[in-house]
Amino acid sequence: MVTLARRLCKLFIFFTLFFLSVRYVHTYPLxxxxxxxxxxxxxxxxxxxxxxxxxxxxxxxxxxLIVAVALYALIMKIWRIRRRNSAS
Incomplete structure (x- = not known):
């Protein structure tokens, strides 16, 4: 059950990052x-x-999608480092 909750949390984080990148990443003037x-x-x-x-x-x-994947990978890396340092 904990694994399912973690996967759903990660999925929610990714979709949130994707939504934010769609909303705020622009390469053009409007x-x-x-x-x-x-x-x-x-x-x-x-x-x-x-x-x-x-x-x-x-x-x-x-x-x-590229922006969302890059941010997701960065957040997961920081999360792992943080958990490793707090466990020590």
Missing amino acids: PMTLEQQQILIEISDKLGVADYELLYIGAMTAID
Whole structure:
């Protein structure tokens, strides 16, 4: 039962980090400038993607996922070090 609680806690931490990264990690101004929109359209044309908005959403989701995974790994490492030092 303790293992289940730990796994659920870790899952909750990860989803919270992912939600926060979706909410606060931005690589663009709101709304995008016309120049940025043109660059996005050119990139989607070069990649052969018809829907440039879907490409943008996919790229931003990937960036948010990378940020969430990196923060999760950092938090878990700090947590382990902290527990190891407090046990000593």
